[in-house]
Amino acid sequence: MESILFQPLIDALASGQPRAVIDAAKLFNAADLAEFIEQNCEGDLGISLFQRLPLAQRAKVLGYTNPEIQLVLTQATPLAELALLTAEMPSDDRVDFFNLLEEPRQKQLIRKLDEEDRDDLTALLAHAEGTAGALMSTDYAVFESGITASEAIDILRKTAEDKETIYQSYVIDEQQVLIGVVSLRRLIVAKPDAVIDSLLATGLVTTQTDTSQDDVARLIAKYDLLALPVLDEHNRLAGIITYDDAMDVIEAEATEDIHKGGSVSNLDTGITTASPFSLYRSRIQWLVILVFANIFTGAGIAHFEDIIGAHLALLFFMPLLVASAGNAGAQSATLVVRGIATGDVVNRDWLRLFNKELCVATALGLTMALTVWAVGLFRTEMVIATIVAITMIAVVLAGGLIGILLPLLLNRLGVDPAAASIPLITTIADVSGVLIYFTIATAILGT
Amino acid sequence: MESILFQPLIDALASGQPRAVIDAAKLFNAADLAEFIEQNCEGDLGISLFQRLPLAQRAKVLGYTNPEIQLVLTQATPLAELALLTAEMPSDDRVDFFNLLEEPRQKQLIRKLDEEDRDDLTALLAHAEGTAGALMSTDYAVFESGITASEAIDILRKTAEDKETIYQSYVIDEQQVLIGVVSLRRLIVAKPDAVIDSLLATGLVTTQTDTSQDDVARLIAKYDLLALPVLDEHNRLAGIITYDDAMDVIEAEATEDIHKGGSVSNLDTGITTASPFSLYRSRIQWLVILVFANIFTGAGIAHFEDIIGAHLALLFFMPLLVASAGNAGAQSATLVVRGIATGDVVNRDWLRLFNKELCVATALGLTMALTVWAVGLFRTEMVIATIVAITMIAVVLAGGLIGILLPLLLNRLGVDPAAASIPLITTIADVSGVLIYFTIATAILGT
Numbered sequence: 001m002e003s004i005l006f007q008p009l010i011d012a013l014a015s016g017q018p019r020a021v022i023d024a025a026k027l028f029n030a031a032d033l034a035e036f037i038e039q040n041c042e043g044d045l046g047i048s049l050f051q052r053l054p055l056a057q058r059a060k061v062l063g064y065t066n067p068e069i070q071l072v073l074t075q076a077t078p079l080a081e082l083a084l085l086t087a088e089m090p091s092d093d094r095v096d097f098f099n100l101l102e103e104p105r106q107k108q109l110i111r112k113l114d115e116e117d118r119d120d121l122t123a124l125l126a127h128a129e130g131t132a133g134a135l136m137s138t139d140y141a142v143f144e145s146g147i148t149a150s151e152a153i154d155i156l157r158k159t160a161e162d163k164e165t166i167y168q169s170y171v172i173d174e175q176q177v178l179i180g181v182v183s184l185r186r187l188i189v190a191k192p193d194a195v196i197d198s199l200l201a202t203g204l205v206t207t208q209t210d211t212s213q214d215d216v217a218r219l220i221a222k223y224d225l226l227a228l229p230v231l232d233e234h235n236r237l238a239g240i241i242t243y244d245d246a247m248d249v250i251e252a253e254a255t256e257d258i259h260k261g262g263s264v265s266n267l268d269t270g271i272t273t274a275s276p277f278s279l280y281r282s283r284i285q286w287l288v289i290l291v292f293a294n295i296f297t298g299a300g301i302a303h304f305e306d307i308i309g310a311h312l313a314l315l316f317f318m319p320l321l322v323a324s325a326g327n328a329g330a331q332s333a334t335l336v337v338r339g340i341a342t343g344d345v346v347n348r349d350w351l352r353l354f355n356k357e358l359c360v361a362t363a364l365g366l367t368m369a370l371t372v373w374a375v376g377l378f379r380t381e382m383v384i385a386t387i388v389a390i391t392m393i394a395v396v397l398a399g400g401l402i403g404i405l406l407p408l409l410l411n412r413l414g415v416d417p418a419a420a421s422i423p424l425i426t427t428i429a430d431v432s433g434v435l436i437y438f439t440i441a442t443a444i445l446g447t
Numbered sequence: 448m449e450s451i452l453f454q455p456l457i458d459a460l461a462s463g464q465p466r467a468v469i470d471a472a473k474l475f476n477a478a479d480l481a482e483f484i485e486q487n488c489e490g491d492l493g494i495s496l497f498q499r500l501p502l503a504q505r506a507k508v509l510g511y512t513n514p515e516i517q518l519v520l521t522q523a524t525p526l527a528e529l530a531l532l533t534a535e536m537p538s539d540d541r542v543d544f545f546n547l548l549e550e551p552r553q554k555q556l557i558r559k560l561d562e563e564d565r566d567d568l569t570a571l572l573a574h575a576e577g578t579a580g581a582l583m584s585t586d587y588a589v590f591e592s593g594i595t596a597s598e599a600i601d602i603l604r605k606t607a608e609d610k611e612t613i614y615q616s617y618v619i620d621e622q623q624v625l626i627g628v629v630s631l632r633r634l635i636v637a638k639p640d641a642v643i644d645s646l647l648a649t650g651l652v653t654t655q656t657d658t659s660q661d662d663v664a665r666l667i668a669k670y671d672l673l674a675l676p677v678l679d680e681h682n683r684l685a686g687i688i689t690y691d692d693a694m695d696v697i698e699a700e701a702t703e704d705i706h707k708g709g710s711v712s713n714l715d716t717g718i719t720t721a722s723p724f725s726l727y728r729s730r731i732q733w734l735v736i737l738v739f740a741n742i743f744t745g746a747g748i749a750h751f752e753d754i755i756g757a758h759l760a761l762l763f764f765m766p767l768l769v770a771s772a773g774n775a776g777a778q779s780a781t782l783v784v785r786g787i788a789t790g791d792v793v794n795r796d797w798l799r800l801f802n803k804e805l806c807v808a809t810a811l812g813l814t815m816a817l818t819v820w821a822v823g824l825f826r827t828e829m830v831i832a833t834i835v836a837i838t839m840i841a842v843v844l845a846g847g848l849i850g851i852l853l854p855l856l857l858n859r860l861g862v863d864p865a866a867a868s869i870p871l872i873t874t875i876a877d878v879s880g881v882l883i884y885f886t887i888a889t890a891i892l893g894t
Contacts, residue, residue: 029652029670167631221691258784283811291815309756315762319748320744356723360723
């Protein structure tokens with residue numbers, strides 16, 4: 001949002017009148033207020049706006065600001081007020097915020113919460129990060145089996161304020177086991193005296209508290225769900241995950257996978273907000289691993305020192321052949337890794353994908369062999385150009401096929417294919433490229 | 448979904464009783480039925496299920512199947528029936544389906560539609576692919592200003608069936624200009640006689656028909672919207688885009704960006720469904736471009752033939768230095784490209800990011816210089832090890848900084864930074880790596 005649109009807020013803050021600030025803030029979404037606060041956090045304008053907002057709005061805005069800013073905004077808040085603020089937050093935002101605090105402050109805060117909020121918080125804290133349990137909200141609407149549509153609407157009307165969504169409600173039995181889901185759409189359209197059990201959606205989709213958050217996001221996207229119910233080990237309803245959280249997960253997972261493809265590991269945030277140290281840490285690991293991996297390529301070259309010394313012209317084409325092997329491998333690996341991430345590719349597809357790649361990489365290799373052969377004729381003798389062309393077919397094929405198989409193998413072994421595939425494959429393709437090239441050259445030119 | 452879960456469907460189809468199939472299908476979501484049909488399309492079981500489903504369910508299932516399967520399922524459908532089927536589809540699915548058909552069939556079909564559907568389809572067809580206009584649905588709920596909450600709920604009750612969502616409704620004036628958005632949540636909670644104008648959401652978020660679909664998805668994700676209203680050039684409400692479409696866009700854009708990072712361009716689908724020819728086409732372009740780019744690296748090596756001939760030990764470390772430059776560049780470029788895609792990085796950040804990278808890449812370079820120096824001491828003379836270590840600092844710094852600047856430059860020039868950055872940067876880093884290495888070696892060892 002352009003900063004000029006925030007002028008009413010800036011003016012109101014400058015006027016020094018609390019009422020004017022509250023009125024100006026009414027014009028904006030929580031997401032916009034959070035953006036303004038983040039942008040103006042250093043100049044204190046942001047904090048001063050935050051402190052002047054009504055409690056409920058502050059709780060909402062906090063859910064839209066990034067973790068560091070959440071801490072800055074609340075570090076000076078007295079404990080009693082912080083307890084009121086966290087009580088106002090949706091249960092999923094609350095547990096995330098709570099996790100940011102230092103342990104002594106956590107202990108003080110939890111004692112100030114009322115029993116219900118405290119139990120809720122403790123239950124949510126028990127789930128491992130990255131699971132459905134850690135993502136879910138406990139602010140869902142439930143009905144007992146047997147009530148009518150109009151009774152259900154009445155319940156929603158009275159309890160709407162505390163619910164994450166009232167568009168999906170959950171029908172449970174006495175043991176809190178989930179029977180089904182009913183949408184507000186069906187409740188509204190139904191005859192007022194229709195029993196809700198007759199209005200349940202078909203094909204109930206649920207997940208478990210320990211399901212990974214990307215599987216959760218994928219379920220929500222696949223079935224176009226507004227909210228996904230999360231069950232505990234006894235099939236009791238433990239919480240719900242709403243579409244907006246799924247969207248954030250999809251975006252964050254994509255960022256993580258893109259980073260991994262560029263050999264950047266474990267970076268929670270983007271380059272703008274990440275500290276130099278966390279950038280260093282996320283990058284050094286693969287760089288050093290790849291140094292060692294590339295020593296093999298160097299050793300490969302050293303092994304062929306004699307033929308290289310005798311035909312230095314071979315060196316001219318080495319980067320091109322090695323890079324082509326690496327590029328072809330990176331391409332097929334990228335396709336397979338993304339396919340695994342979206343659920344499009346599963347391990348048992350390996351033979352089909354291998355055969356497809358055999359066909360595609362052969363075509364790619366032939367095209368590129370022709371290209372380098374033509375280039376070679378201008379730069380060197382016929383025999384070297386021919387060696388280069390033959391090598392090109394072989395290395396593109398080798399790179400492409402390794403690119404298909406390695407991610408599937410890693411996946412099979414339980415290693416995240418996104419984390420290792422691209423840099424590893426490039427390096428393996430490099431080594432293979434050198435070996436194939438000079439082996440073919442030696443065979444044709446003699447030692 | 449495991450295929451065993453589809454057993455009721457398989458049994459019903461085997462029984463040959465139409466009624467049994469319809470009853471079995473009632474147990475499943477449209478998304479699951481679509482999955483079953485896709486998996487069993489070749490064996491005809493899929494088509495036979497599809498043809499036995501009631502019209503409304505068929506229309507819904509069609510929206511969940513991929514384009515090729517949509518064509519397979521409907522190729523034998525008589526025109527009159529196809530018209531009924533498309534009339535049942537949500538307007539956004541309908542236009543996508545229509546775009547799949549051959550022109551003669553399009554013309555025949557459009558003549559069979561009733562006037563309202565025809566006008567709607569024609570209007571939606573006018574928007575360019577990848578824009579909000581092409582993504583939006585026209586099945587939204589509108590109210591005139593001044594009605595009460597209970598009147599509004601009554602209208603929704605009667606018209607719900609034809610609406611994409613009834614959870615967000617739009618209040619428009621006589622010129623169809625959008626005044627505001629009201630949620631069903633507020634309508635339900637409000638006093639029945641409250642005027643809807645008093646229930647409008649604050650901070651109205653809208654978009655234009657020509658906005659790109661990724662900007663649309665980003666708006667929906669940022670504001671946690673259920674639906675985003677799309678306005679035409681006169682600020683009249685033209686359609687809405689719902690969160691589920693935004694989720695698909697985020698996923699598809701991430702796939703595209705990941706593919707581009709692996710130098711795979713313009714591939715609409717994943718490796719499983721893409722044809723060998725479209726895979727070839729999406730990969731050959733960058734492979735050939737990179738062959739020519741790598742000729743420069745080769746030329747760089749050829750230029751330093753003398754010093755290489757004199758000190759073949761230098762070759763041993765070449766792959767490692769060149770790869771490190773490329774890897775460091777790929778890392779910083781990946782971070783910047785993703786930052787640009789998520790809106791986290793904008794062009795004016797360049798100096799700040801440059802300085803940050805200066806600091807991070809120096810630290811990375813020093814760490815790696817130490818590593819290769821230690822390795823070098825075991826493998827070669829002290830002087831070569833020292834040359835390699837100095838080169839390492841220089842190439843990591845060069846690679847890292849190019850990786851920051853090139854994507855921003857491309858973005859500035861209006862070229863998609865995701866499409867070109869990674870392969871280009873790896874190649875530029877390769878060339879620079881060779882030049883820096885042998886220049887330093889020449890300076891220290893003499894020619």
